[in-house]
Amino acid sequence: MTTKTHDAIIVGDGPGGLSAALFLAKNGLDVVVLGQDKTAMHWALLKNYLGIPEIHGSEFQKTARQQVVDLGATLREERVETVAEDDAGFTVTTEGGETLTGRHLILSEGKGPRLAKLLGLEPDAGGAIPVDRNGLSAIPRVYVVGRSVRPGRSQAIISAGDGAAAAIDILSRNEGEPFADWDSPPES
Numbered sequence: 001m002t003t004k005t006h007d008a009i010i011v012g013d014g015p016g017g018l019s020a021a022l023f024l025a026k027n028g029l030d031v032v033v034l035g036q037d038k039t040a041m042h043w044a045l046l047k048n049y050l051g052i053p054e055i056h057g058s059e060f061q062k063t064a065r066q067q068v069v070d071l072g073a074t075l076r077e078e079r080v081e082t083v084a085e086d087d088a089g090f091t092v093t094t095e096g097g098e099t100l101t102g103r104h105l106i107l108s109e110g111k112g113p114r115l116a117k118l119l120g121l122e123p124d125a126g127g128a129i130p131v132d133r134n135g136l137s138a139i140p141r142v143y144v145v146g147r148s149v150r151p152g153r154s155q156a157i158i159s160a161g162d163g164a165a166a167a168i169d170i171l172s173r174n175e176g177e178p179f180a181d182w183d184s185p186p187e188s
């Protein structure tokens with residue numbers, strides 16, 4: 001049996017992972033997000049997310065999860081146990097023993113970047129997984145975003161921005177030129 005290779009597998013369903021999923025799915029990529037909705041957002045009352053005066057973190061998550069699904073991403077309520085690089089890309093194994101393969105891997109694990117370390121991405125002295133400004137790690141096609149790359153500087157809007165930057169980098173590399181996800185209102 002041949003296993004389907006997804007365009008991207010995203011581990012982590014907080015603002016970082018969901019934002020990356022939004023941009024990729026909106027632009028037609030086949031994206032799977034794995035997580036169990038255990039994000040720290042459920043303890044947050046956001047008063048600092050630009051454009052939203054105040055929102056409970058759980059309400060934010062509910063809206064974000066639905067938005068991502070509506071755009072075509074698949075959300076799976078599963079924990080990922082292991083990850084490995086292979087010829088097809090990256091294969092993750094869920095706690096249920098299922099394997100999923102993706103050409104790109106986006107890790108948005110929050111404060112405990114266990115899978116990043118499994119891949120050999122060691123944190124720096126400050127505890128951050130080293131990445132470039134688009135979240136690209138030392139391993140081609142592996143992005144690390146959000147709290148995992150900014151311990152001690154964790155804010156929801158920053159994680160969401162990180163996820164967006166990683167997704168736009170993937171879309172740009174796929175296109176071979178800078179990609180802008182821009183929409184305009186209909187002309188009246």
Ligand SMILES: Cc1cc2nc3c(=O)[nH]c(=O)nc-3n(C[C@H](O)[C@H](O)[C@H](O)COP(=O)(O)OP(=O)(O)OC[C@H]3O[C@@H](n4cnc5c(N)ncnc54)[C@H](O)[C@@H]3O)c2cc1C
Pocket residue numbers: 011012013014015016017034035036037038039040041042043044045046047048078079080081108109110111115145146147148154155156157159
């Ligand atoms: C009490 C409290 C109040 C806060 N208040 C604010 C606030 O007012 N404003 C603000 O901007 N921020 C606030 N924050 C911080 C905010 O919650 C974080 O900045 C944000 O959640 C980080 O998003 P993230 O996507 O980087 O990581 P997270 O939200 O931590 O998401 C990581 C997700 O990955 C999942 N995961 C990890 N490993 C695996 C795996 N192997 N398999 C599957 N899933 C996995 C985790 O379960 C989690 O759901 C607050 C946090 C706390 C704790």
